[in-house]
Amino acid sequence: MKYVDEFRDGDKARLLAARIAAEASPLRLYHLMEFCGGHTHAIFRYGIVDLLPDNVRLIHGPGCPVCVMPVARLDLALDLARRPGVMLCTYGDMLRVPGSGRLTLLKVRAEGADVRMLYSPADALKLAQAHPDKEVVFFAIGFETTTPPTALVIEQARRLGLKNFSVLCNHVLTPAAMHAILTTPESESGELQLDGFIGPAHVSTVIGSAPYEPFPERYGKPVVIAGFEPLDVLQAILMLVRQLNDGRAMVENEFTRAVTREGNTKAKGLTEKVFEPRESFEWRGLGSVPYSALRIREAYGEFDAERRFALHVKPVQENRACECPAILRGVKNPRDCRLFGTSCTPDNPLGSCMVSSEGACAAYYRYGRYREAGAAARQVYA
Amino acid sequence: MKYVDEFRDGDKARLLAARIAAEASPLRLYHLMEFCGGHTHAIFRYGIVDLLPDNVRLIHGPGCPVCVMPVARLDLALDLARRPGVMLCTYGDMLRVPGSGRLTLLKVRAEGADVRMLYSPADALKLAQAHPDKEVVFFAIGFETTTPPTALVIEQARRLGLKNFSVLCNHVLTPAAMHAILTTPESESGELQLDGFIGPAHVSTVIGSAPYEPFPERYGKPVVIAGFEPLDVLQAILMLVRQLNDGRAMVENEFTRAVTREGNTKAKGLTEKVFEPRESFEWRGLGSVPYSALRIREAYGEFDAERRFALHVKPVQENRACECPAILRGVKNPRDCRLFGTSCTPDNPLGSCMVSSEGACAAYYRYGRYREAGAAARQVYA
Amino acid sequence: MCLAIPVRIEELVDEETAVAHIGGLRKTINIALVDGLQVGDYVILHVGFALEKLDEQEAQRTLALFTELGQLEQVQQAALEDAS
Amino acid sequence: MCLAIPVRIEELVDEETAVAHIGGLRKTINIALVDGLQVGDYVILHVGFALEKLDEQEAQRTLALFTELGQLEQVQQAALEDAS
Amino acid sequence: MNRLDLRNGKVEMVHGSGGRAMGQLIRELFAAAFRNEWLDQGNDQAQFSLPPGRVVMATDSHVIAPLFFPGGDIGSLSVHGTINDVAMAGARPCYLAAGFILEEGFPLADLQRIVESMAAASRAAGVPIVTGDTKVVERGKGDGVFITTTGVGVMPPGVELSGDRARPGDRILLSGNIGDHGVTILSLRESLGFETEIGSDSQALHTLVAAMVEAVPEIRCLRDPTRGGLANTLNELAQQSGVGMQLLEREIPVREPVRAACEFLGLDPLYVANEGKLIAICPVEQAERLLATMRAHPQGRDAAIIGTVVEDVQCFVQMETLFGGNRMVDWLNGEQLPRIC
Amino acid sequence: MNRLDLRNGKVEMVHGSGGRAMGQLIRELFAAAFRNEWLDQGNDQAQFSLPPGRVVMATDSHVIAPLFFPGGDIGSLSVHGTINDVAMAGARPCYLAAGFILEEGFPLADLQRIVESMAAASRAAGVPIVTGDTKVVERGKGDGVFITTTGVGVMPPGVELSGDRARPGDRILLSGNIGDHGVTILSLRESLGFETEIGSDSQALHTLVAAMVEAVPEIRCLRDPTRGGLANTLNELAQQSGVGMQLLEREIPVREPVRAACEFLGLDPLYVANEGKLIAICPVEQAERLLATMRAHPQGRDAAIIGTVVEDVQCFVQMETLFGGNRMVDWLNGEQLPRIC
Numbered sequence A, B: 001m002k003y004v005d006e007f008r009d010g011d012k013a014r015l016l017a018a019r020i021a022a023e024a025s026p027l028r029l030y031h032l033m034e035f036c037g038g039h040t041h042a043i044f045r046y047g048i049v050d051l052l053p054d055n056v057r058l059i060h061g062p063g064c065p066v067c068v069m070p071v072a073r074l075d076l077a078l079d080l081a082r083r084p085g086v087m088l089c090t091y092g093d094m095l096r097v098p099g100s101g102r103l104t105l106l107k108v109r110a111e112g113a114d115v116r117m118l119y120s121p122a123d124a125l126k127l128a129q130a131h132p133d134k135e136v137v138f139f140a141i142g143f144e145t146t147t148p149p150t151a152l153v154i155e156q157a158r159r160l161g162l163k164n165f166s167v168l169c170n171h172v173l174t175p176a177a178m179h180a181i182l183t184t185p186e187s188e189s190g191e192l193q194l195d196g197f198i199g200p201a202h203v204s205t206v207i208g209s210a211p212y213e214p215f216p217e218r219y220g221k222p223v224v225i226a227g228f229e230p231l232d233v234l235q236a237i238l239m240l241v242r243q244l245n246d247g248r249a250m251v252e253n254e255f256t257r258a259v260t261r262e263g264n265t266k267a268k269g270l271t272e273k274v275f276e277p278r279e280s281f282e283w284r285g286l287g288s289v290p291y292s293a294l295r296i297r298e299a300y301g302e303f304d305a306e307r308r309f310a311l312h313v314k315p316v317q318e319n320r321a322c323e324c325p326a327i328l329r330g331v332k333n334p335r336d337c338r339l340f341g342t343s344c345t346p347d348n349p350l351g352s353c354m355v356s357s358e359g360a361c362a363a364y365y366r367y368g369r370y371r372e373a374g375a376a377a378r379q380v381y382a
Numbered sequence C, D: 001m002c003l004a005i006p007v008r009i010e011e012l013v014d015e016e017t018a019v020a021h022i023g024g025l026r027k028t029i030n031i032a033l034v035d036g037l038q039v040g041d042y043v044i045l046h047v048g049f050a051l052e053k054l055d056e057q058e059a060q061r062t063l064a065l066f067t068e069l070g071q072l073e074q075v076q077q078a079a080l081e082d083a084s
Numbered sequence E, F: 001m002n003r004l005d006l007r008n009g010k011v012e013m014v015h016g017s018g019g020r021a022m023g024q025l026i027r028e029l030f031a032a033a034f035r036n037e038w039l040d041q042g043n044d045q046a047q048f049s050l051p052p053g054r055v056v057m058a059t060d061s062h063v064i065a066p067l068f069f070p071g072g073d074i075g076s077l078s079v080h081g082t083i084n085d086v087a088m089a090g091a092r093p094c095y096l097a098a099g100f101i102l103e104e105g106f107p108l109a110d111l112q113r114i115v116e117s118m119a120a121a122s123r124a125a126g127v128p129i130v131t132g133d134t135k136v137v138e139r140g141k142g143d144g145v146f147i148t149t150t151g152v153g154v155m156p157p158g159v160e161l162s163g164d165r166a167r168p169g170d171r172i173l174l175s176g177n178i179g180d181h182g183v184t185i186l187s188l189r190e191s192l193g194f195e196t197e198i199g200s201d202s203q204a205l206h207t208l209v210a211a212m213v214e215a216v217p218e219i220r221c222l223r224d225p226t227r228g229g230l231a232n233t234l235n236e237l238a239q240q241s242g243v244g245m246q247l248l249e250r251e252i253p254v255r256e257p258v259r260a261a262c263e264f265l266g267l268d269p270l271y272v273a274n275e276g277k278l279i280a281i282c283p284v285e286q287a288e289r290l291l292a293t294m295r296a297h298p299q300g301r302d303a304a305i306i307g308t309v310v311e312d313v314q315c316f317v318q319m320e321t322l323f324g325g326n327r328m329v330d331w332l333n334g335e336q337l338p339r340i341c
């Protein structure tokens, strides 16, 4: 696969790793947050941590749209799915996330609710057309990457005059979350050690690199936008090490092959047309974050499931033992959770970070569990 | 089973048979029509013909509501069943009757239509209540026996204010059919040899014996109302033989245990309230017979599927080779049909008389086929 | 035509409903078409509805007819045998 | 976040639709979010939608960086070995 | 890993997807109930030795509704049904395999009840379930649970049974009263609205068969009159052997409630399904001995000689009625539907 | 009686009711296609002799959608799948039984196509379908057709395979590239909207197995990585044997289109189903001989040694990645669902 395989070359990875080891100063620590779950996934899948010197530490950020969805909003979807006549459709990732009482969309489907898995939001439209007797609701999640397709679909629904289609919108905004990370009490108290960001690749494809410029400017934190292939990640780490060594703080772009300063103006325009910012939105881990999410504009109100079904978020108590919130704020690690790997596993996840394959807990469990327990095993391998 | 088993006693049957043989004059033939399919069924199931002298001959009449239903009316039901949103329910007997193109309700169900089998018309109401999103249509058939339950159900639907329930009414009237039998060209030409009627048991339970009084009076044909157990049938034959021997022609009642001269006035009143006579109705075999069937009164028009769905009977060509019409007029016998037992079998019926277990063709096939082919077999039995 | 069978009323449930027995079965039936039923009565049951009460005296009378006929036959048979 | 992959446009079907190739697969994709695409272009595909054109020159430049780095390492390695 | 929630849990798609959840379902439910050395091994197949002799194999898919009924459930039925098909060869059933097709959303509590009933039936019969398979289909693409069982058994030496071996003069024996299973199932259809004390006759007949073939190795054939009832099964045998049959209605045991139910539904008990009865055909000389053997076994107490095989190129089955007439007992036409006329 | 309308006819309830219509379906469709002495006998079971040796039995229910796919259909799959489960014991598959659950309204033409494909697969494999069963469920209570097949076979002397026999130091071999079947099925889901030239790898592996156990009777175990793919099957074996495994990603053959499909759907080829591949574990001393034997067989041309059994009380399966790191290859979590993040 062109533009994929070249960026997974193990030999080049070792060269990059050697370069990082050579350039990272043994006199200091480098705390780098990969904002994105996509990076988290790549880091574990390819074993990147093994290639880094001990003093270059990666912190997992809140960049997984499944992980940051609060239980209260998932409950809205569960509630809708159970109403007679409703067909709720969403991406496969969301089906296994536990809401209140450990209920999931898969479970309500097993009980008889009409829940469909989508690969593309365009399929939600097709379902609405094929089932005129059903209220088809698309439970939309995602960062800025996933938002333009949703916007396009709402626009098309209007053009088609669909009367039985709506969207439960949970699109969230990356820069707002990055600001929130840097203004938590832990951040202000210094408990959060964070020297720079590995910035998202595909989000930036849409929004461009400009929105990250406040982070070096206001907080002095360098940002390097990086692709999701392992060489991209290593290269970005090298670029961050160099900025930190040089005492620089700026936005750099490793993913020049698809990210410009402006991003995709057409996609941004469409998003702007259909959506507007919410004054505030609840994030798991970060709490209420101002202007951190989108809602459907009044002009498209008929396609807004929250308006159409008069939905109101009911605050719920999240599982207290689940450390997802602290993990998403970058101050804890899955292994700090006493449920990790015992009560909470990918088969029976208690928190969202154990569901999405980009969740830190799932990544630790899937790819990392052997680190503690199975290390001995590697020795035996001849 | 009390009042059942006593009327099936083989020893008594042989005594009755001997009496008939003793009293039937060897100098004449006795052509007796059992109007009712119920009698036809009993005659074959118990082998009554074997017990009768050769000169006492039984002719099968048009008294099976499945058999007399013309293809054109069955097509109405098939058409309705295939409409989206319609649930068509009817008695099991009707599901296998072939309409145009050999289509049956079972076949359209296999193709996806929602067709349900009922044991009782009361269940049609329950279905309508359980499926408010469906148009539930009860495809009602039957003689005067089955009509009062249908009337009661329509009355109840009105009381319950059901908005999704209607009846495709095909209730027909016995005396009208008996008149028709006696006024066919074959009857007038003398081709139909008919000396008296074995009258229906359960129809008469409702309508009483009075409606048969015109037949002796106007046509000189005696009528004996008989139960459906084999001793009842034999007794009625004996009573007819006696009337004919005596030159009498009157209505006699063998089924006094459940039939009076008036019948069930409550049931008749309800029927009268909900239904009115049709000026004319098409019967298979008899053609258009005046005032021979019922339609739903205008006051209950909302429950009339013909009005509700603006149904109109489209004349169709019945299968020309099928001799059902002549059989139902009493002038032919199943074995006169060249399709009998070859192209037309109970598994693949071509005509309605091969479907209902009261149809003459089905009875001949089921119980009588051995008579031609298997007679030799009996000898072998030690 | 019109499959029907005598069943015995075991219990009157409400104005429209009764429980009937037949050969060891219990069956809920609709009795709205027949007035004045009592427990113990026999009715003719068709498509779940009682159509009419069965007159037990008449039933016995019909059965007696068959029995008489039997006796008559026996008498005649005996006469025939005597004669031969 | 946001699973996406570069695919090559093989055929422009209409204003909104193209057929893309990737590793021997053909896939119909929505191209409404990206203007001016040509057959042969690579795009980043996400949930069935092209998000942006891939700049092949930039891709080559990034890959070249890794290669240079390799050469640099070799030079340094050689230097180290010389020194030892 | 939390244990399976057998009280409130439901079958989910994941229980069929070959991962850990499926493993858990198999371990905590199936293997726990069926418990034997073969299942404990956890292989995709079972290995065993068979005693010497010809091997018999039979399979049946079970799709009954309702799943639970007086006298059994789909679980016990699926064990009995296949044991009987193996036994009808005259063989000793030795091992069973079971394939489950579960519908998404089916309550695990019901599944457990079914599986435990299978386990009990298998233990009672002494025929272990040694291998199996589980699939889950989406809601609306199944009907709770379907179970396909397959049995293998071994023929005792000297016994050779087949449906094509009936000869004119042979006697036809029936092991007991007919129609109980079918009428029990009909009584549970809410719309037919009747209640009865009777239950399904579902039972494994292999010990009865073992006694029969030991006493009368000359038996021509055995068959269990399941779907389609006595009438269809006899027609099948008549056709296979190229013979006719003459039955005596008075010898065919039918319980009163079965007769009554058939009477008001317009059915014929000869066509109603049984799940614990067998038909045997044997030479006339051995008929009385076979009857005595059957009657000496608890499952054959009500056994009767119900007719005779006759010569008939048309392969008709006929019956002398209680009333004294003679009638055809033809194949069932289509389904037996309750009728009004 | 008119012949079955195989062109326009549909499955009706009557085809499952045990009467003449069912007999006709069996005769004109199933028996006509499978044609063999056992089915011709028309009994409810089959009788046969088995060569001496331990007997192996396996069963699988098949519920795939769509029913037809490049490289096969539910019919051929149901033959291959069970033959393979028998063969994975090292046994020679001898006979098959097949139970059909048909949905009312299913086109007879499609059923015929499926049955003929089964017949062809069974003939090609030399494993006859000797007994069967047919049930029909109401529309909406099934999904076209489900097929449960059961196979019996016989172990060659001296071979003893079981999933619990893997030992540290053993080598893990794979017979060819993975993921073709699962990706083919996914490509037919309209909503995923992709096309590929590849087809299912569905095939019967018993001749490959026969060659392998003959050449290397010391093989510890064989298993076909079907549902759950290579990853789950290896985890099963690791668990059963109480060992760990260390794989080499570079040795695991995956075709480009399979990798590509997994890439854009967010799946991992290690978890994608196969229907014509096997995993073998054997002592290190025999590994090269076994590899050579496999490569000499057309079904093992692309065989590879993909890893080593290691000591590990946790029974972890790990893999050295192409990239040079090491990762866990855990059990599948739930179903593998296409994902966006």
Ligand code: SF4
Pocket: A321, A322, A323, A324, A327, A334, A337, A338, A339, A340, A341, A344, A345, A349, A350, A351, A352, A353, A354, A361
């Ligand atoms: S292991 Fe589970 S409970 Fe603990 S933080 Fe992660 S998701 Fe939450």
Ligand code: SF4
Pocket: B321, B322, B323, B324, B327, B334, B337, B338, B339, B340, B341, B344, B345, B349, B350, B351, B352, B353, B354, B355, B361
């Ligand atoms: S045998 Fe068939 S075609 Fe002939 S008259 Fe009877 S129903 Fe009609």
Ligand SMILES: [Mg+2]
Pocket: E058, E059, E060, E085, F044, F045, F132, F133
């Ligand atoms: Mg069988």
Ligand SMILES: [Mg+2]
Pocket: E060, E081, E082, E085, E226, F044
């Ligand atoms: Mg069976």
Ligand SMILES: [Mg+2]
Pocket: E084, E085, E088, E223, E224, E226, F044
């Ligand atoms: Mg059987």
Ligand SMILES: [Mg+2]
Pocket: E044, E132, E133, E134, F059, F060, F061
């Ligand atoms: Mg299996």
Ligand SMILES: [Mg+2]
Pocket: E103, E139, E140, E141, E142, E143, E144, F140, F141
């Ligand atoms: Mg269902």
Ligand SMILES: [Mg+2]
Pocket: E044, E045, E132, E133, F058, F059, F060, F085
């Ligand atoms: Mg198996």
Ligand SMILES: [Mg+2]
Pocket: E044, F060, F081, F082, F085, F226
């Ligand atoms: Mg298998």
Ligand SMILES: [Mg+2]
Pocket: E044, F084, F085, F088, F223, F224, F226
């Ligand atoms: Mg297997």
Ligand SMILES: [Mg+2]
Pocket: E059, E060, E061, F044, F132, F133, F134
């Ligand atoms: Mg069977």
Ligand SMILES: [Mg+2]
Pocket: E140, E141, F103, F139, F140, F141, F142, F143, F144
């Ligand atoms: Mg379906």
